[in-house]
Amino acid sequence: MPNSKACREAYTTVLLELAKNDPDIIVISSDARGSCSLNTYVKTLPDQFVEIGIAEQNEIGVAAGLSVVGKKPYVCAPACFLTARSLEQIKVDVAYSHQNVKILGVSGGISYGALGASHHTLHDIAALRCIPDLTLIIPCDAIQTAAALRSVAQTKDAVFFRIGREKVPAVYTEELGMEPFVFGKANTLKEGCDLTLVACGEMVYHALEAATLLKTQGIEARVLDMATLKPFDEEAIIKAAGETGAILTVEEHSINGGLGATVSQIVCANHPVPVTTLGLPDEYLVTGTSLELFSEYGLDAKGIAESARKLLQRKR
Amino acid sequence: MTLQELKVQAVQTRKALLSMIYHAKTGHTGGALSSADIMTALFFHVLKLDPSNPFWEERDYFILSKGHCVEGYLAVLAERGFFPPEELETFSRFKSRLIGHPNNKIPGIEMNTGALGHGLSISVGMAIGLKKDRKTNRVFTLMGDGEQAEGSVWEAAMAAGHYKLDNLVAIIDRNHLQISGSTEDVMSLEPLAARWESFGWEVKEIDGNAMDEVVQALTSTPLKPEKPTLIIAHTIKGKGVKAMENVASWHHGVPNKGLYEEAMAAFTRLEEELRNAKL
Numbered sequence: 001m002p003n004s005k006a007c008r009e010a011y012t013t014v015l016l017e018l019a020k021n022d023p024d025i026i027v028i029s030s031d032a033r034g035s036c037s038l039n040t041y042v043k044t045l046p047d048q049f050v051e052i053g054i055a056e057q058n059e060i061g062v063a064a065g066l067s068v069v070g071k072k073p074y075v076c077a078p079a080c081f082l083t084a085r086s087l088e089q090i091k092v093d094v095a096y097s098h099q100n101v102k103i104l105g106v107s108g109g110i111s112y113g114a115l116g117a118s119h120h121t122l123h124d125i126a127a128l129r130c131i132p133d134l135t136l137i138i139p140c141d142a143i144q145t146a147a148a149l150r151s152v153a154q155t156k157d158a159v160f161f162r163i164g165r166e167k168v169p170a171v172y173t174e175e176l177g178m179e180p181f182v183f184g185k186a187n188t189l190k191e192g193c194d195l196t197l198v199a200c201g202e203m204v205y206h207a208l209e210a211a212t213l214l215k216t217q218g219i220e221a222r223v224l225d226m227a228t229l230k231p232f233d234e235e236a237i238i239k240a241a242g243e244t245g246a247i248l249t250v251e252e253h254s255i256n257g258g259l260g261a262t263v264s265q266i267v268c269a270n271h272p273v274p275v276t277t278l279g280l281p282d283e284y285l286v287t288g289t290s291l292e293l294f295s296e297y298g299l300d301a302k303g304i305a306e307s308a309r310k311l312l313q314r315k316r
Numbered sequence: 317m318t319l320q321e322l323k324v325q326a327v328q329t330r331k332a333l334l335s336m337i338y339h340a341k342t343g344h345t346g347g348a349l350s351s352a353d354i355m356t357a358l359f360f361h362v363l364k365l366d367p368s369n370p371f372w373e374e375r376d377y378f379i380l381s382k383g384h385c386v387e388g389y390l391a392v393l394a395e396r397g398f399f400p401p402e403e404l405e406t407f408s409r410f411k412s413r414l415i416g417h418p419n420n421k422i423p424g425i426e427m428n429t430g431a432l433g434h435g436l437s438i439s440v441g442m443a444i445g446l447k448k449d450r451k452t453n454r455v456f457t458l459m460g461d462g463e464q465a466e467g468s469v470w471e472a473a474m475a476a477g478h479y480k481l482d483n484l485v486a487i488i489d490r491n492h493l494q495i496s497g498s499t500e501d502v503m504s505l506e507p508l509a510a511r512w513e514s515f516g517w518e519v520k521e522i523d524g525n526a527m528d529e530v531v532q533a534l535t536s537t538p539l540k541p542e543k544p545t546l547i548i549a550h551t552i553k554g555k556g557v558k559a560m561e562n563v564a565s566w567h568h569g570v571p572n573k574g575l576y577e578e579a580m581a582a583f584t585r586l587e588e589e590l591r592n593a594k595l
Contacts, residue, residue, distance in 0.1 A: 026448070050444060053475070055468075057433075058440070058468055058475055062441035062472075065438040065439060065442040065445065066442070067441075069445035089434060092429070
């Protein structure tokens with residue numbers, strides 16, 4: 001795959017750059033330095049690092065406390081544990097208390113495909129989108145991750161980033177003008193009039209590949225990168241419903257409560273058109289690499305294109 | 317404040333919180349009363365604070381981890397001048413900012429709490445941050461004893477010991493009762509002091525309703541250099557209202573008119589006695 005790079009590496013490279021110029025930045029980890037690519041950071045800025053051990057609830061609480069005394073904490077830990085074990089701390093200590101805490105959940109979705117359901121993070125979009133005053137960003141590649149982090153660092157908002165583990169192909173190029181990253185705005189990566197593919201995270205690349213496949217069959221698909229899941233760009237969805245008449249969502253998340261559910265809600269309320277929501281089924285998944293699982297559950301280019309063709313049959 | 321003034325003030329705190337609960341028809345009465353002496357000592361004697369400047373850089377920090385006992389917290393903040401005491405009358409009313417748990421829209425309240433087991437982690441983060449900046453501000457947090465069953469309390473206790481946070485003082489309001497009954501029946505806590513000591517804390521046990529002991533303990537922290545301090549304050553749930561003392565159902569509960577008036581009259585008599593007492 002072209003220009004593949006892991007988002008976590010981009011994130012921690014930028015974080016180190018930022019922290020070198022800002023002694024108030026403190027990175028907090030729960031025995032996840034390796035998972036979060038933090039080893040260089042810890043070696044370079046040991047005084048701007050706090051190890052909490054395997055205790056994610058405490059990790060978020062400590063981050064909130066650091067924020068109260070004026071620090072700029074960045075929590076880095078596996079997404080599956082943060083959004084399950086620490087959901088209450090994210091809600092109460094960070095978002096409800098309006099603390100300047102940035103949280104990075106790595107290995108989200110099915111990054112840990114072979115490690116089983118305990119390590120799959122398929123509930124986090126649903127859970128985090130129900131928490132007011134929490135920004136949720138799911139960047140699709142390393143370039144967007146870096147741009148989003150630089151923008152986020154300028155805010156005092158509570159932010160949750162969800163990224164994967166493995167290298168992902170570049171969707172953006174440095175020249176595409178990704179900076180500054182704009183919160184709450186969908187990026188139109190490809191124009192099209194027959195239907196719209198809406199994706200977030202790593203699924204954006206596969207949606208683009210599907211659009212290329214569809215084009216060879218004479219179908220013009222619009223592709224939207226919904227990198228900010230909250231606040232959500234409702235306008236882009238309403239416009240897509242009006243202009244393309246059908247929407248297919250693609251996400252590395254349970255089919256319940258995520259991107260697809262959000263888009264469906266907006267479409268139903270504003271401009272009803274046929275919608276298909278592709279995601280992972282409400283069951284414990286088979287094991288394998290994430291690419292094997294994307295293929296198994298119809299989230300690769302071929303599967304997405306096939307669902308798109310079926311959706312077009314429903315279009316009035 | 318002198319010891320005598322603090323004792324009088326503690327009675328006034330009790331009157332204020334009971335009045336809030338009675339008029340709002342809601343509240344966590346038992347624990348607010350048991351911890352009233354601790355809250356009074358903290359806000360009128362122990363903590364460095366400036367009511368006219370709640371974000372004063374040199375302030376000591378306080379986190380009420382047992383957030384349901386917010387009535388006592390609001391009472392002392394109002395009495396200290398963080399907001400007008402008349403606002404206490406809006407407690408739990410429609411659209412009031414004085415809700416049933418701490419809310420950091422209120423001057424003097426650092427963090428929103430209410431979900432149990434969060435306060436100590438937040439306090440550990442504050443203490444670490446202050447140490448990193450070589451600041452001498454201290455962090456105090458008040459926990460409940462029922463709250464000790466939350467796992468996050470022990471995650472935070474472990475971290476405080478690990479980081480040798482001698483700028484951190486935790487207090488447990490050890491009144492032996494929680495919502496369903498005795499703490500030892502619901503989830504036994506003893507040996508509580510030994511458990512905390514084994515996590516690297518220096519522990520002192522006091523009578524948490526005896527103002528002299530409360531003040532002495534809270535003003536002699538850290539008990540040991542390079543160790544976080546835990547004060548186990550033995551208290552009586554519902555302290556000061558005879559009908560409520562040591563009765564689990566008063567964890568929350570609203571007195572009827574007769575009981576309220578009787579309790580307020582008793583507090584007024586006690587206040588008079590304390591004012592007239594020769595120390």
